[in-house]
Amino acid sequence: MLQYAVGLDLGGTNIKAALVERKSGIIASERIPTEAEHGVGHVLARIENAVRRMLRSASDKHVCGIGIGAPGTVNLQRTNLIHPPNIPGWTVVDVRAELQRRLGHHLHVVVENDANAAALGSAHYGTGRPYDSFVMVTLGTGVGGAIIWNNSIFRGSTGAAGEVGHMTVDSDGPEDEAGVKGAIEAYLGVRHLSRHARRQLKAFPDSCLYEIAGADLVRLTPEMLSKAASRGDEGALSVLEWAGQKLGAVLGACINLLDIRTIIVGGGVSAAGTLILDPARRSILAYIKPGMRDGVDILRETLGNKAGMLGAAYLVFELLDRHASTSEES
Amino acid sequence: MLQYAVGLDLGGTNIKAALVERKSGIIASERIPTEAEHGVGHVLARIENAVRRMLRSASDKHVCGIGIGAPGTVNLQRTNLIHPPNIPGWTVVDVRAELQRRLGHHLHVVVENDANAAALGSAHYGTGRPYDSFVMVTLGTGVGGAIIWNNSIFRGSTGAAGEVGHMTVDSDGPEDEAGVKGAIEAYLGVRHLSRHARRQLKAFPDSCLYEIAGADLVRLTPEMLSKAASRGDEGALSVLEWAGQKLGAVLGACINLLDIRTIIVGGGVSAAGTLILDPARRSILAYIKPGMRDGVDILRETLGNKAGMLGAAYLVFELLDRHASTSEES
Numbered sequence: 001m002l003q004y005a006v007g008l009d010l011g012g013t014n015i016k017a018a019l020v021e022r023k024s025g026i027i028a029s030e031r032i033p034t035e036a037e038h039g040v041g042h043v044l045a046r047i048e049n050a051v052r053r054m055l056r057s058a059s060d061k062h063v064c065g066i067g068i069g070a071p072g073t074v075n076l077q078r079t080n081l082i083h084p085p086n087i088p089g090w091t092v093v094d095v096r097a098e099l100q101r102r103l104g105h106h107l108h109v110v111v112e113n114d115a116n117a118a119a120l121g122s123a124h125y126g127t128g129r130p131y132d133s134f135v136m137v138t139l140g141t142g143v144g145g146a147i148i149w150n151n152s153i154f155r156g157s158t159g160a161a162g163e164v165g166h167m168t169v170d171s172d173g174p175e176d177e178a179g180v181k182g183a184i185e186a187y188l189g190v191r192h193l194s195r196h197a198r199r200q201l202k203a204f205p206d207s208c209l210y211e212i213a214g215a216d217l218v219r220l221t222p223e224m225l226s227k228a229a230s231r232g233d234e235g236a237l238s239v240l241e242w243a244g245q246k247l248g249a250v251l252g253a254c255i256n257l258l259d260i261r262t263i264i265v266g267g268g269v270s271a272a273g274t275l276i277l278d279p280a281r282r283s284i285l286a287y288i289k290p291g292m293r294d295g296v297d298i299l300r301e302t303l304g305n306k307a308g309m310l311g312a313a314y315l316v317f318e319l320l321d322r323h324a325s326t327s328e329e330s
Numbered sequence: 331m332l333q334y335a336v337g338l339d340l341g342g343t344n345i346k347a348a349l350v351e352r353k354s355g356i357i358a359s360e361r362i363p364t365e366a367e368h369g370v371g372h373v374l375a376r377i378e379n380a381v382r383r384m385l386r387s388a389s390d391k392h393v394c395g396i397g398i399g400a401p402g403t404v405n406l407q408r409t410n411l412i413h414p415p416n417i418p419g420w421t422v423v424d425v426r427a428e429l430q431r432r433l434g435h436h437l438h439v440v441v442e443n444d445a446n447a448a449a450l451g452s453a454h455y456g457t458g459r460p461y462d463s464f465v466m467v468t469l470g471t472g473v474g475g476a477i478i479w480n481n482s483i484f485r486g487s488t489g490a491a492g493e494v495g496h497m498t499v500d501s502d503g504p505e506d507e508a509g510v511k512g513a514i515e516a517y518l519g520v521r522h523l524s525r526h527a528r529r530q531l532k533a534f535p536d537s538c539l540y541e542i543a544g545a546d547l548v549r550l551t552p553e554m555l556s557k558a559a560s561r562g563d564e565g566a567l568s569v570l571e572w573a574g575q576k577l578g579a580v581l582g583a584c585i586n587l588l589d590i591r592t593i594i595v596g597g598g599v600s601a602a603g604t605l606i607l608d609p610a611r612r613s614i615l616a617y618i619k620p621g622m623r624d625g626v627d628i629l630r631e632t633l634g635n636k637a638g639m640l641g642a643a644y645l646v647f648e649l650l651d652r653h654a655s656t657s658e659e660s
Binding site for chain 2: 073083133145147155156157158159160161162163164166167168169170171172178179180181182183245246249252253254256257258259260261286287288289290291292
């Protein structure tokens, strides 16, 4: 029997919603502004409406539940979303209770951290499909991460595991947004990457980036770096080489600790593709214990922003599997 | 019914063997030189003899099997010990087959990496008892590590997980013995710690360490550092503060990735106790994402070198549990 669920990706700017069929993936989807500035009740109403539209698009199909990936912390029971950054005024909300009250208790509701949801999406619909276990890193405004172990999210003691972005690669290094010293996010987060790039580009006065991003490079973005590097600009290549080395360092640390040798990189900055992943592939082995270097692979996730919705929907399918196996046992 | 097993800790210098009763711990034990220079066959014979003496000391008690903790890599099936460092000429040996051939196939034999075995010992007999999950770090000649997740060893994809010692804390830092850049072992491994200490102590010409370890400090050991620091020597305190900060950095990275908030530190250097652990406790929070700092704790393992034998024996008890639950199901 076909299984359907609604997968939601709740961001500070947009809510992305999809109707997902377990085997074939996204059937229908939409994107609406979050309008986070109007407060929690408003955002919940927008989520409710997005779900209703997806349920309507399912017409006579039986939709089992709603999965939601969201920034911030989620409790171990996967019901509450706690202090999502970018949604002002949101403290602790029992999203499951809210949505079941609005949409009916027949719908399962599962909440998960957005990086974890995206990794689950990769595991079942994306680059991660051939692998039972991998570490996912998303390079965007911030640096997110998640651990997939035996096809499921490794959640740790409180549900917060996988925070690769806050792992230090330089114990005396600069702080990231969260105040963590030398964290990889303090190098590869969009704002930080641009800042480091500006400093490094001083050695390359002929770089075409001065034309693209202005004489003071204040408008420099990772996309400009990729574009210039793909044209062979030495300054841009040097910045991406440097960034790739830092990325290799943190991924090497993950491999030493977890002995999970497949890494999947997603997010906006990863659109630079081989320009950043190749330097990371070159540097990573220098950060791994020799006996553990075989089979190390850094891959790119190409699902883009669909990964989050697909993974969110898969949370519901996982729940159905667990219910099925429990009822078989009893 | 009481359960007995022999627990072995195979080191490059000594073989430590114990008869262990599951509930009460070590009943009898011995330590003999490994005589690794005489080759693999000789070492296996010495292991065999040590086990025979433990079996005799068990007299009429029923011993279920033999657990062995050893340096180096162990395969996923926990039968083979691969390239243990410090035992020259040892390539791959099926230790289970060898010992069952010599001692009888009625004995279970389980092989495990020594850091993993020590962590399992801590989990069931030591500081780790109250915790379902923790990260163990051993500070000695090298820096070892292990992950205990839900009371068992987290082994990763090939059985090599938990290599905290090779995680980088400085992506441009010096290499450790294994050639890993900026690894924590390149700072806290005994030899490296002494080298860094000598450099730092230049700022403390009045340090009593110049009397203890000689004008050029070449004989400097971690024990001397601890001793001088406990007397209030400012140079020694400054070195341990520095070392504790590095330790906090790598442990913070572990917590971000695993969301396991209890850390247990063992090994010779940890004998410095609060002198190194207090600086680590002070620094670690600066290396952890803010939402994950609650409940973080760094504890000391006080079992000393008994942890390895106890954990090795426990490998057999775990195996018996699994057999019991399998036969109940069928």
